[in-house]
Amino acid sequence: MKKIISLVLCLVMLVSCFSFSAFAQDEISIIINGKKLTMDQSPIIVEGRTLVPLRAIFEALGAKVEWDDLSKTATGIKDGNEIKIQINNAVAKVNGKDVTLDVPAQIVNSRTLVPVRFISESLGLKVDWDDATKTVIITGGKIITFDDVESLTAEKDFQAGGGTGAKNIALTTEKDHTTGNGKSVKVSNRTSTSHRVKFMGDYGINANVGDTLTISAYVLVDEDSTIRMGTYTATGGKYSTSAKARSEKDAKKGEWTYIELTFKNDNSATMIGFDQVNGSNVSKEMYIDDIKIEVGKAAEPILENEYNLPYDVKKIEGKRPTPIVTGGKTYDDLIFYERTFKDPSEIKTSQQLFDALPKNPEKIADNNVMLSATLTGKEYASFEKIVVDDATVPFKEGIRATVTKIPEQPYHAQLVLPSLKEGTYKTGDNMLAVFYLRTIKGENDSGMGRVQLIVEQEVSPNAKALKEDVTTVQGAPWKKVYLPFIAKEGYGRLCVRLGYNVQTVEFGGYEILNYKDTVKYEDLPSDTQMTDYDKRDIFTKDEQWRKEAWARIENIRRGDINVIVKDKNGNVIENADVKVNMYDHEFKFGAPVKTTADNSQNANAHITLFNTGVNESSMKWVYLIDDGGEKAQADIDFAKKNGQKYFRGHALVWDRDYALTYDKETDKWIYNTSTPETLVRATLKGDKAEIDRLIKEHVENTVGKFKDYIDEWDVANEIMQHNLIRKTYGNEVLKQWFTWAKQVDPKAKMYINENGIIGVGDYTKYDNFRRVLDEMVAMDVPFDGIGLQAHIDGWSSMESIYDKLSGLASYGKELKITEFDVNKSLHMEDEEAEASMLRDLLIICYSIQNMDGFVMWNYKETGATSRRDGPIFNADWTLKLSGEQFLDLVYNKWWTQEEGKTDANGAFTTKGYYGDYLITATANGKSKTVDVKHYKGNTDTIEIVLD
Template identity: 55%
Template sequence: MKKVISVLLALIMTLSCFFCVNVFADEGIKVIINKKALTMDQMPVIVNGRTLVPLRAIFEALGATVGWDDATKTATGVLDDTTVSLQIDNTNAKVNGKDVTLDVPAQIVGSRTLVPVRFISESLGCKVDWDGATKTVIIESAKDAIFNLTFDNLSSFENNKDFITGAAYDEKGLSLTNEYDHTLGSGKSLKMDNRTKNEHRVKFLNALANAKKGETYIISAFIYATDGAEKVRIGAYSDTGTSNAYTPIAKKDYDILANQWTLVEVEYTHKNDEISQIGIDQYAVDAKCAPTLYIDDVKVVKKASEVVVTPEKTTLIPVTQREGKRPTPLVTGIGKTYDDLIFYDRVFEAAGEKKDSETMFNALPKNPKVMADNDDMLASKLSGIKTSYAKVEKVSVEGMPFTEALKAKVKEVPESPYHTQMVLESLGDDTYEDGDNMLIIFYLRTLSVENESAMGQVQLVVEQEVPPNNKVLQENVKTVAGAGWKKVYLPFVAQKGYTRLCIRLGYYVQEVEFGGYQILNYGKNVKFEDLPSDTVMEIYDKKELFEKDVDWRKEAWARIEEIRRGDIKVIVKDENGNVVPDADVKIDMYDHEFKWGTAFNGTAFYESEKGEKYREAVSTLFNTVVSEIAHKPAEYLKNPEPAKKQVEFAKQLGMKHFRGHALVWDRPIGKTFDAEKDEWIENTSVTEELARLIIANDEAGIDKYIEESIKKMAGDFNGQLCDWDVVNELLVNNEIRSRFGNQVLNKWFEWAQKYDTTAKMYINETSIIGQPSNNKLKSFKVVLDYMVQNGVDFDGIGMQGHFGTFVSPKGFYDELMELTEYGKEIKITEFDCAFDMNAQDPEAEASFTRDIMILAYSMQQMDGFLMWGFWDGSHWLKNAPVFDDDWSLKESGKQYIDLVYNKWWTQEDGKTAADGTYATKGYYGDYLITASKDGKTATADVKCYKGNDNTIEIVLK
């Protein structure tokens, strides 16, 4: 504990050397103590070039109690048997009565006692780093370090005693040097010279000798390279001749900037005492080998438990800050009733007035030159390096302007769509002129497709014959599965040399038919803007999204008022038990009981503006997260640390809930294993070991493997997650289930319940998105019926909610209501709008998001609404609901904030009646309820949840 106080005193003596001005606040300075961000309610100030920070914040961060003697203006902090005293405007501080001289005295700023901080010496047992780029003081106590190598006091560094080398690296290349030093700037580092290949490695012996099993450590070092270096890796190794002698069990690689010390670190949980060494090399074989690396401050520190990270300032949206709570959006100027919902003005043309694509086409000249026709398409050839991935055949059609079409069945998805495509006979280069306005007519229908949006896709291309194959036309064509034919118009301006015609197929496992292909040349007699353009099937006209007076929306709003709000009663008493009339009462909601959430990924750990904004957004907007990748089976079994880190960090950001996704993702073997090459295909769902068991049709082996993987994943997080997706997308991902039957579901859910005894167990499905024509709901209910009839113990049904086109929100709600008959919780687990760029309509998307949220929240069994990412910069479709790529708030983001933090948010105040009571209605959630009278104030932190009594008694003392 004395060492902790030493850290404190050192902190009190360090920051003062960094700047040289008079007195001003500096919001940019951050203080990190043993990996913990110091939360300060007063910004640091600079006095005569010395930086001062709040004393109370530092003491409390270290667990000390703080006292104040107003007569002598002395602050005292006590930790066990150590007492630290500082007097305002006195340069002498005392530690257990011993004087310590400060450069600048403690002083009061904004009612807070601030103290100066200067350089912490090694004699105090701690290490200080100043990150000038981020203006951060990083303080680490040596008490948790099990290995600390600075090289400064060494006169020798010996092979087989202090280090060994790897990959035939000559030990003579290693030497102590004072050319560059990180620790002091004038000390020593280790020079690794004459490197000729990336694998050349140095390993520090016994660096992990004192590691304890089950504990997690941060392994770190600083690397310097005059010309920079690519993919420098730090890792945890075992000794020569053992299993991890050459392949680290934990590793991470970094790009090193030229002429700049770069921190490299990796998190490692010690489970095997064979792992005893730290190694540094370059990871990627294609990286340029750095001939010289300088290494300093090699360190192993036990990972500190983190403190709650609450942003000290916000930049994205206005927020309300509460001590110890996550910030929440502050909405002003918008009412809270149905009539105050955000709508957008839009005029819809009456029937017969709208100038649709067909009308535009009919207005064109009747005698264009036909450049290609349906016979040319029927004669096209399947081309590309993956022609085996698709089967294409001619089929007869009825009731269309053409009698024959092509039917393409894509069995596997190639790496690139053009690896599986149809190529038509090329246009004759002498049959048209530069600048001719041309129009392709094309019909497409999707019979079936395996994707989230339930939309099939092809792409039409007109390009150069030879590389680089530049294009004058490259347009996606999408149709809804089961919804019939779509007539497509694609205009383009012809150029000489652009004569190759392609229809790309390799987007999804799908079955599509296409025909009626024509290329019409209108020359220069028709303006390009007069040519129709229509490529995406629309099955919903969007009109009611812009209309306020819609019955189903009003009915949903009324249901919300009934099922999501309840009575809150506050009784205020004095300490003698007497009721207190006329007391002021403030009802302050700070979180929802309902789970509002997002997918969560590694962007949260970026030490950059991007990372800061990402963390701020998550903390401010949501109370629930789900890992985008880290919990998927192959990812977690390969490396569980990212998932563990995400779960822990989410708690620091104020998340109440974390979903697990997913224990089993039973993907087709063709997506996980290349049988021809006998090679595993890297993926996030099925490991190589499991894939080989599936190929062998080894049911017992598969059962054993899956139970062990569920035991590992669910067991590692027992008691930490709100629910698990036990199976994901099982309608199209059913390799094991198709081999051994639905009874595998009984086993998987039984194992999940066995190894995580608290999480609710979900079945998560996609493509049920208000499109009955795709028959997904019907097929899904067959599976659910089996589960109910055969005793599968499950708690919830997850609907992903990836919408590929606009649908009727009421139609989607009706599908969800069919699922309520099973009596389970329901969640929207992955909401977003996967609209084609040509079909994006920000106001319509915002209105659609609003209505889907309203309908979901109005369902009694709906337990949560999660989006699959919130920011375009970290979203699989670059079309997230809340922020665009430059962090501007989208219209759909405004809708989300208005609903969750305004319309469905309770902030009330009033006075108690003669009987000491105050009553109101509030949305179910977490509240700070404060009562005050005659200078006495008390606050209760309560959960006003559905089913609770929600009567709160507050005693004023």
């Protein structure tokens, strides 16, 4: 009897085992390039290896299958690879070579099952295992190492793009990533970031429509810069110059850099191109190697990756990761830098310094020298002599220079003056250049004009005795400029570089004075910017305006948090532990999505620092025409996938002047991302009905397309500076544009976005902007917000900025800083002042009730050729001083982490900055966490029931 019972128990256990095993294995799925494999025999797991039906896997992978029943051997052949595998034999053959298997092939239910990983990898495919879903994921593609390639043929294997020639692209053995002894592709003689190579044919994309492709490669450059890989069309095609799908990556000089791009293929752009991001340091040589094209791979969320950033990061499952910052949280704990200032009574102006100089310097160049200038770069600029009827300046004739197109290098558009005469100066003489400048119109972000004065060698290499930038603000009066320099014999060539912006500037009163050794060099005046601001207030801790702002923050950005803890019967619990942990701000801190490549430092920085995303260009009109919104949607998806709460739309209507959209001489549209040719042609004809139709259609289509994703739109962008249509038809067009947008998405906030209001001594623009706002209010334009770009080009008093923001707040609309960045020259001049300025600007903005967000346009130092810099990171991803200020305020001082115990009423009360919180209560062995939106206006009492 015992034997029978034992036998029955054994059978039961055996059946149980089989049942469990069968159930587990029925759950196994095989996904090949995104498609589920259908099999007549379920996969099984043997000793940790997944076995699948032989014929099903071989045929799904595109291999030819042969079966030798006598030897029980299967042969699979694909792309020259041959695999032989025998039943119950742990040794297989791949291309004639023995390979030992962990588990041999075997027969189950009359079906031959083989190890799926061995088969797939032997055929050059990638195999992944998702344990959560019990899924084998197989992705296919190709790897191009170039090592076995004998030659590359232009227009067959590649195209040269961006202005470089095919002769500059070739195979080379100079650099090799694969083994160090093979080949790569070299692009030589690069003088522009846009000089690119585009691979095509056998070296391009050959995949099915609908496939998800991941392209990766290794790139080596000879300058620290940002590289770009993208998908292109041939010359003349829709995506011949602007990639449809793209990825960007910071690369270090002389190091192979991995870059990756994932997208859904539609075969509209099948060339793989490599170049650099505009504004980066130009690499004279670029090497490309190990291009890999995979089918079916999908990018992993950023939350799973290493951050590689100069601060610690806190991860909470399902939430946006945030920086971990510690330190004091009071006003007294703000970060300041020691700076000593002279008593104001001791400070002399440039004019006072000039007046104190000897009265008899030798004038070796005068205004007639400037009036005799010639222009180089007539395709970019023009100039004319003008009569100056202005009693405030000591000259009657001047020059007006107009730049209509920005050249690749500023010196490609410059005035060349007659050289200094030999014998009028010698090496070591103390010299002073004096002239007057004013900006009639500046088409850059801040409305400033910029020139550079040069005194240089007459011959190559044209070394400089003087090289100094001068900036003035559009609409401001004449600025008298003083530029001291020390003379060098042979350095007599005089130039004024113009090619920095599309702009109109005027000059006059030009002189070069030789003081020889009659003065000390340090006693000569130097004055290149339109400001008398000495930065004293941002270095002084006890400024009353800052203390008042800090007090306002405490009142308007923090609120009570009352936590009541009860048991399941409704009884309050005393001495329960309560933790109140903030994980995001209600206030919008943001920046443009620079890349959607997971695990890049750009992506990690963007996600950890900001809760708000914005498209830099991909929602602009022409960009949307070019790619159908694919890049914009990819940016949105990336931001939302990684926990960013808000997304801004930029920009619906940018009413740009002809100088940026139309070449009158050739009657051709100038490519730009914001104004399509159809609108330019309608504007040229004066066809108001067609203008309205085009803009209305664009606004409705764009707002409608992204309606589910966008929280706010920049409806009208830079209307004070770019106003071709508005100037012709009046401010009524603003009401049309805002009404069309609001009708499509009533929930989204509609912004007017303007530059040059803060950050420079803008003179008339602020008042003129307010006049437009007054008229918009009078016309009942449905706008919800006022965006201020804040491209900082000069030092400004913080009190003056607060006064302007307060004035704009009087309209009762939301306010937002929308494009903050800093002129690189300010960072180079005074990093401590840059950091102090950001600290105080953040404090001022956060202290204004109407202010809804602070969005940066860059957050990292850009390439040497760019004038604009972000405030957070240096080029090597170390923190700037201003980055430390940002982290200290946003993720320390304005960040709430509190804990304590409930009182006899079951209550724990604290104050917290408005934002998103996880609040946890623990008592009597039970714990519960609730997700709370502690937003201004919401209820401040949270009840937690421990049941």
